[in-house]
Amino acid sequence: MSSAETTSASAGSRGSARHAQLAKAIADVREGAALWPLWGMLGWNDILQRYRRSLLGPLWLTASMAIMVVSLGVIYAQIFKIEIDDFMPFLCVGLLVWNFISLILGEAGTLFAGSASYIKQIRLPYSVYVFRFLWSKVIIFAHNFVIYFGILLYFRIWPGATAALALPAFALLVFNGACVSLYLGLVSARFRDVPQIVQSITQIVLFVTPIMWKPQLLTRYNFLMTFNPFYHLIEVVRAPLLGELPSWHNVVAVGLITAFNAALAGMIFARFRARISYWV
Amino acid sequence: MTPMTQPVLALDRVTVSFPVYLGGSRSLKKRLLSQGSAGRIARDANDRVIVDALHEVSLALESGERLALIGANGAGKTTLLRVMAGIYEPVSGTVAVRGRISPMFDIGLGIDVDLSGYDNIRIRGMLLGLSSAQIEQCLPDIAEFTELGDYLEMPVRTYSSGMMLRLTFAVATCFEPEILLMDEWILAGDTHFMAKARARIDAFVEKASVLVLASHNLEVCRKWCNRGVWLQRGEIRAFGEIEDVIDDYSAASA
Numbered sequence: 407m408s409s410a411e412t413t414s415a416s417a418g419s420r421g422s423a424r425h426a427q428l429a430k431a432i433a434d435v436r437e438g439a440a441l442w443p444l445w446g447m448l449g450w451n452d453i454l455q456r457y458r459r460s461l462l463g464p465l466w467l468t469a470s471m472a473i474m475v476v477s478l479g480v481i482y483a484q485i486f487k488i489e490i491d492d493f494m495p496f497l498c499v500g501l502l503v504w505n506f507i508s509l510i511l512g513e514a515g516t517l518f519a520g521s522a523s524y525i526k527q528i529r530l531p532y533s534v535y536v537f538r539f540l541w542s543k544v545i546i547f548a549h550n551f552v553i554y555f556g557i558l559l560y561f562r563i564w565p566g567a568t569a570a571l572a573l574p575a576f577a578l579l580v581f582n583g584a585c586v587s588l589y590l591g592l593v594s595a596r597f598r599d600v601p602q603i604v605q606s607i608t609q610i611v612l613f614v615t616p617i618m619w620k621p622q623l624l625t626r627y628n629f630l631m632t633f634n635p636f637y638h639l640i641e642v643v644r645a646p647l648l649g650e651l652p653s654w655h656n657v658v659a660v661g662l663i664t665a666f667n668a669a670l671a672g673m674i675f676a677r678f679r680a681r682i683s684y685w686v
Numbered sequence: 687m688t689p690m691t692q693p694v695l696a697l698d699r700v701t702v703s704f705p706v707y708l709g710g711s712r713s714l715k716k717r718l719l720s721q722g723s724a725g726r727i728a729r730d731a732n733d734r735v736i737v738d739a740l741h742e743v744s745l746a747l748e749s750g751e752r753l754a755l756i757g758a759n760g761a762g763k764t765t766l767l768r769v770m771a772g773i774y775e776p777v778s779g780t781v782a783v784r785g786r787i788s789p790m791f792d793i794g795l796g797i798d799v800d801l802s803g804y805d806n807i808r809i810r811g812m813l814l815g816l817s818s819a820q821i822e823q824c825l826p827d828i829a830e831f832t833e834l835g836d837y838l839e840m841p842v843r844t845y846s847s848g849m850m851l852r853l854t855f856a857v858a859t860c861f862e863p864e865i866l867l868m869d870e871w872i873l874a875g876d877t878h879f880m881a882k883a884r885a886r887i888d889a890f891v892e893k894a895s896v897l898v899l900a901s902h903n904l905e906v907c908r909k910w911c912n913r914g915v916w917l918q919r920g921e922i923r924a925f926g927e928i929e930d931v932i933d934d935y936s937a938a939s940a
Contacts (some may be wrong), residue, residue, distance in 0.1 A: 446811045451798060451809075458800050528813060529772035531691045680775035683768075684704060 424676075425511070431676040438533030445534050450589055469547040475553055482618055491561045494516035498557045499644045501618040503579070506547045509581045511608045513603025517591025522686040532675075536588050540580060540678065554647065565649035574647040575660075576592055579639055582664055585671035592678055595685040611636050635663045643647070692784065692794075693746035694896045695770060695865055700779035702740040702765055702920075739765040739876035740920045742779070747896050747913070754907035754910065754928060755900040756935050757917035763900035766917065767867050769896060787894065788814070789864035794854050803838035803845075803853055810857040824860045831856040831886065855883055859890045870901040904932055 438445070457463045478501070479494040484485065486493070521535050558564070595599040615636045616624065622633055631637050638659035645652040700795040740762050747753055755763040769781060770882045796813050797806055805826055811821035829838055832852045834845075842850065891897055891910055901907050907914065907928060914931030916924040924934045 443818060447809065447812060451801070453798060455798065513711075523792070523795065524767070526773060527795045528788070528789055530813075683773050683775075 408568060413683065414516050427679070428672075428676045431679050432529040434675075434679060435533045437488065438531035438537055438647050440533065442537070444530075445538035449538045450537070452542040461469050464545075464549050467546055468552050470555070471505065471550045472553045475557075478618065486619065486623065487589060488620070491563075495557050495561060495563060495648055496644070497618060498554060499647045500640060501644050502547065502550050502554060503640045504617050505550060506543060506579070506606050506616070507583070507639065508539070508612065509543050509546065510587050511590070511604055513543075514587035514590035515594035515604060516589055518595040519591075519598075519686050520684050525686050532679060533588075536584055536591070539587055539591075540584050544580060545585065552595070563649070565647055568646050568649050568651060569660075571651070572643050574650075575642040578660060578664055579643055582639065582667050585664075585667035587643060587666075588671045589674045590673055592682065595682060596678075615640065615653070635659070639663065666678070693748050693782070694745040694751075694784050695898075696780075696782045697743055697769070697863060698699040698780045698782075699742045699744050699831075700740055700760075700769060700776045700781060701738070701742055702769060702774055702776050703747055704739055706735040706737055738920055739875075740769065741775075743751070743917075743922055744779075745915060745922070745925055747898070749895045751913050752891075752897040753913045754900070754911035754931075755898065755915050755917060756902075756904070756907060756931060757923075757940075760919075762916040762920040764791075764869055765899055765920075766870055767898060771867050783865065785864040786815070787865045787867060788857055788861075788894070789867045789869070791869045794850075795856060797842060797850075799843040800841050802841055803832070803834060806842055806853065807838075807857050807860075809904045810854075814861060816861060820861070828856045828860050831882070837892055863890065863894040865871070865896045866891065866898070868897070869901045870899075870903065870906075904936070908934065 453464050457466055460466060461470060475498045479490065479497050482497065483490040483493040517535055517539050517557070518532070524530065524535075525532075588599065590604060592605075611634075612618075614630060615634055616631065617640065621631060621637075621641075632655070638656045641656045642660050643653045669671070690715065708829075709781075743762075743766065745753075755766060757763055765774065768787070769776055770783075770793075771784070771787050771791075772781070773789075773930040796809050798809065801809070804825070807825060808818075808821050811824065816824070832838070832849075834849060834852060837849065838853075842853065845853065888899075897910065899907065899910060911928050914926065914935075915922055915925070916931050916935045924931045
């Protein structure tokens with residue numbers, strides 16, 4: 407809630423109207439970021455709410471993820487006839503990052519539609535809902551990430567200083583997540599079958615992306631990997647955590663993906679921000 | 687209008703129209719099909735009804751003015767309040783606001799029944815834009831007003847509806863409003879609380895520099911407001927002194 411503001415919809419020519427829209431979208435993001443105590447608390451609360459009155463609380467996230475990593479690791483190492491010390495860390499990091507991505511894709515559709523009661527009752531910057539959403543996903547990721555340390559200890563591996571590169575890579579991933587959830591949430595508020603489309607695509611992506619199988623196993627149809635944005639997004643985080651450097655292909659691809667997402671999110675948000683309250 | 691008396695809240699030819707999506711047009715499939723095939727399906731996708739909720743509404747309020755929005759159901763009272771609150775950005779026209787808006791539409795907003803009363807007060811305070819320090823400062827006052835005592839440590843889930851109302855009401859009225867926007871709400875509760883609530887809301891409304899109240903209850907409007915707007919089908923029928931507007935309205939609806 408700002409102290410002095412003027413809202414105008416039909417001011418001047420088309421060009422200046424666009425400019426005003428963009429300025430308002432930027433102001434929205436800035437004001438939203440400043441409200442971090444609010445979305446920080448609401449995001450935490452979203453997690454706690456789900457596990458309240460359970461003994462383990464949010465650690466259930468860690469527990470169920472750990473069971474999945476271990477059981478899939480044991481079975482797939484057998485199927486692919488790979489050393490388990492090699493496969494398990496790979497699978498673990500891949501699944502952790504994938505879990506983060508798929509949660510964002512799966513729930514982005516309800517980002518604004520699910521907050522209708524807030525949007526209709528109080529004027530908050532719309533970016534607050536995006537920050538809240540992403541923050542809760544980062545918290546879930548952090549809970550799951552404990553498993554990574556367990557794997558490191560169990561298999562006595564040490565990624566070395568390279569692992570620090572995972573931090574900026576993860577930051578990029580979060581930024582992409584913010585952009586994607588922003589435009590998916592917005593479009594889904596208007597077209598209610600977008601979430602269904604996204605969900606069915608997400609299911610396929612898990613299997614066509616090298617998460618449960620190693621990239622080297624794909625000898626033909628390499629383009630399936632080269633043109634799979636999820637592969638690059640996962641690889642830039644996964645490689646450093648396994649003590650390797652991502653290839654320059656990966657880095658360039660992630661740069662392009664980020665630029666694309668940022669441009670699309672910026673355009674859609676600037677253009678349709680004011681319509682959100684009418685759509686939800 | 688001289689530059690000395692700048693209005694606190696000014697609407698200039700504000701028009702708001704709602705697209706009503708009837709099933710089909712909300713789906714992407716219909717939208718895509720209608721682009722690809724002309725005729726029958728295209729008409730299907732275009733069953734978009736547009737409701738003109740507000741049409742060229744202009745008004746200005748200065749500090750100290752208390753405005754009542756009067757009109758039949760569906761006249762656009764709530765929409766007008768939401769436009770003032772910045773929730774709906776108008777399709778055309780401008781809204782100029784000088785000061786902090788305090789909307790009081792849904793006093794139960796943001797209540798999480800699994801959290802304790804205290805935590806709910808904190809969330810609500812943050813939603814209203816208060817800092818943690820300000821909230822902690824308000825806490826004793828709110829706690830005292832609710833008369834809930836140790837219950838405030840318990841999850842709101844365990845509250846009776848009357849206790850819930852005390853809590854939400856206390857939280858909603860805990861900080862000083864500047865521009866107060868209120869939708870009509872019915873106060874229900876035990877008589878002791880009702881008397882207390884009235885006193886509190888009187889004091890609360892007094893503090894606001896501008897009040898806009900949407901109500902069907904003409905007595906409430908007379909008591910709290912000095913200006914009135916009579917809305918009919920999204921347009922202003924009358925705007926002026928509260929008594930005049932109420933007289934016009936009563937005469938027309940009698």
